[in-house]
Amino acid sequence: MVSKWEQARALVVQYDQEQLLHFYPQLTAASQAKLVDSILKLDFNSINHMLNNRPSAPDPVGDVSAIQAWDWDAFDRQEQEEFTLKGWELLRQGKVGALVVAGGQGSRLGHQGPKGTFDIGLPSHKSLFQLQAERLINLSKRAGFTIPWYVMTSPDNHEDTLRFFTENHYFGYSQADCFFFEQGVMPAIDERGKILMAAEDEISLAPSGNGDCFAAMKRSGALDDLKKRGVEWLFYYNVDNVLIKVADPVFIGVAAHFNNPVATKVIEKVEPEEKVGVVCLKNGHPAVVEYTELPGSLMFEQDELGRLKYRLANLSIQLFRVDFIEQHAQTEIPYHIAHKKIPFMNSQGVLTAPDQPNAYKLERHHFDFFPLADDLTVLLMKRDAEFAPVKNKEGVDSPATARQMLFELHRSWLLAAGVPSEKLASREIEISPLVSYAGEGLDSDQGDYNE
């Protein structure tokens, strides 16, 4: 039988990465085993594919043009009702699942631990995960069918995430309907195409981006679980949006009506430099150009009405048809390559912190599946009820701005339900998602979201 060591040795020779075993002879048996295991976990095929297809110049954006969106407010009352009913029908039939990409840490927010465990300082002190769980519970109860919830973690936060759910009794969610799986990692690669070491027995690794989600679902059995349950649409979202309407029936209804393989919910950018990807057409195919890659000429370009030409913000709120996910779970979407300063251990065993970018970090983006869909449904909504991300400790997209948006939204629900405005003056209003998902049920009148 070929030993693990022999397999690892054969791989590093085959792919010309012998430096990975440079320190091997001098390691303890435990460290040797650790290093061999991490070599065997690397996806050399994918790394090689990326190295061989690396563009010589920075990734060209391609031929970008604007994409058409359906404005929710432009549908008439009857159409809106039909879409909503359609969404509820699918929820009732158990045909919708939710996927949160939650591999990030809260470090940029000054929070120790997974981002989803962050308390943004609401009166209830609910974490991001709890807000999401309760919105799903609300819909599941009314649909009479529990929405399966898939949580993509990263090797950095998997254990902590599981512990948080367990300690909080899954926030009342049924444990049998929660599925946790880890996203993959990619090694840092230097300018000669060599994988870097972080220590004598450790490869320099980082999460490989949210574009690994479908491959990771396949590897972990989450995709099989989805199929076994008969789920037809997967609602994809980022962990950091405080207002996220998880498994939104309205969005599901619109996606199912047009029945394109992918649907995306967008809002208009507040300013050209807002840090959001833009939904557009690239070389004639639906696409997102990430904010880090959008050239200034496109960022500021205006249409004939003087509006931003590329104003449709990617909120990372998508619906993917499950047959499309299955078809593409193993499709090699491109890596986005960031040139960064990455500390590494040199061949003398000295840990080196470069002062210039020295290596490449590789990430896949989930929206790079968009061009593989023949068409994309784009649903334009209003920001106030959809998007309050927490990305920074202070200033824009911070806990303070997200709290404020939630208070204002919930105040507007009470006003619409007939509560006199003087009763609401200067109060912080937080309504539990267990009471209302989107403002419905706060008076005797039946709202849009009622099934």
Ligand SMILES: CC(=O)N[C@H]1[C@@H](OP(=O)(O)O)O[C@H](CO)[C@@H](O)[C@@H]1O
């Ligand atoms: C790779 C990726 O998913 N990028 C997304 C994602 O950005 P982050 O800065 O990675 O959180 O969420 C943004 C919305 O919050 C969206 O506009 C952007 O395109």
